Each structure stands twice: as structure tokens, then as C-alpha cells.
Amino acid sequence: MKKQLVTAAFYFVLIALSGSALGAARKAAPQINAAVIDVSGDWKIDGDLPREALLISLEGVVNKNGPRLYxxxxxxxxxxxxQSLLDYYRKKHHVTTTRLNTVEEALQKFKDDPKGYVVW
Known part of the structure; x- marks a missing residue:
């Protein structure tokens, strides 16, 4: 009986410590701020396709090390x-967003990221 009490107490302490460690890990999680830009153009070659292709390529380069462009x-x-996925990230993972309106804003914000070539 004494052995069972000691074992139960050990597990209780272990669970309590792991719970506080999880809480500390949650508090220490880095804040993510992602830039958001609209790519709902007409996607035609003589329309918005060049703009959208540039932004898709930039997204791939910029997000190489984490979620930074959506x-x-x-x-x-x-x-x-x-949109619902972005709302989920905001609510459940506390992702904040900054709205970008133009390709120029996106290129200015991430000007240090592109290195080399993007084949598309």
C-alpha cells in the first residue's frame, strides 16, 4: 500500500511539473506577424498573372524559414x-497580420530575402 502511495505521489508531481512546463512553453512561443496580400486578380496572361506569379514566388522564398507572407x-x-484558415491562425495561434496592398510594398518589406533565382 505504501509503495502504491509513493508511486501515485510521484506521478502526481510529474504531471504537475509537466503541466507548468507546458504553460511556460506556451508563454515563451514567439509572436508571429505575417504580411497578407490579395492575389484575387484575373489570372490571365495579359492581365494580373505576372503580378500573381511574382507574389507566389515571393511567398515561397519568404516563407522558407517560417510563415511570413500569406x-x-x-x-x-x-x-x-x-480566409477561414487565416482566421484559424489568428484565433488559435495568435498570429497577427499586416496588410500589404501592392507588389511594391511586398518587395520593400521582404527586400532582403530573395537571393538567387526562382524558377516558375
Missing amino acids: LLYGKNYPYTNV
């Missing part, structure tokens, strides 16, 4: 969960 696609995009 693209918002239009309502005709086949995967309609883009």
Missing part, C-alpha cells in the same frame, strides 16, 4: 478555405 485568393479559387 496570400488571399479570390472567391473563384477552388480551395475556398483560405
Whole structure:
């Protein structure tokens, strides 16, 4: 009986310590701020495709080391969960966002990231 009490007390202390360690880890998680830009153009070669392709390429380069650029696609995009996924990241993972309105703003913000070539 005494051995069972000691074992139970040990597990209780272990659970309590792991719970406080998890709480400390949650508090220490870095704050993520992602830039958001709209890519809901017409996607035609003579339309917005060059702009959208540039932003998709930039997204790949910039997000190499973490979530820093998020693209918002239009309502005709086949995967309609883009906005709801961003809302989920904001709510559950406390991701903050900064709105970018132009390609120039995106290039200025991430000017130090592109190195080399992006083949698209």
C-alpha cells in the first residue's frame, strides 16, 4: 500500500511539473506577424498573372524559414478555405497580420530575402 502511495505521489508531481512546463512553453512561443496580400486578380496572361506569379514566388522564398507572407485568393479559387484558415491562425495561434496592398510594398518589406533565382 505504501509503495502504491509513493508511486501515485510521484506521478502526481510529474504531471504537475509537466503541466507548468507546458504553460511556460506556451508563454515563451514567439509572436508571429505575417504580411497578407490579395492575389484575387484575373489570372490571365495579359492581365494580373505576372503580378500573381511574382507574389507566389515571393511567398515561397519568404516563407522558407517560417510563415511570413500569406496570400488571399479570390472567391473563384477552388480551395475556398483560405480566409477561414487565416482566421484559424489568428484565433488559435495568435498570429497577427499586416496588410500589404501592392507588389511594391511586398518587395520593400521582404527586400532582403530573395537571393538567387526562382524558377516558375
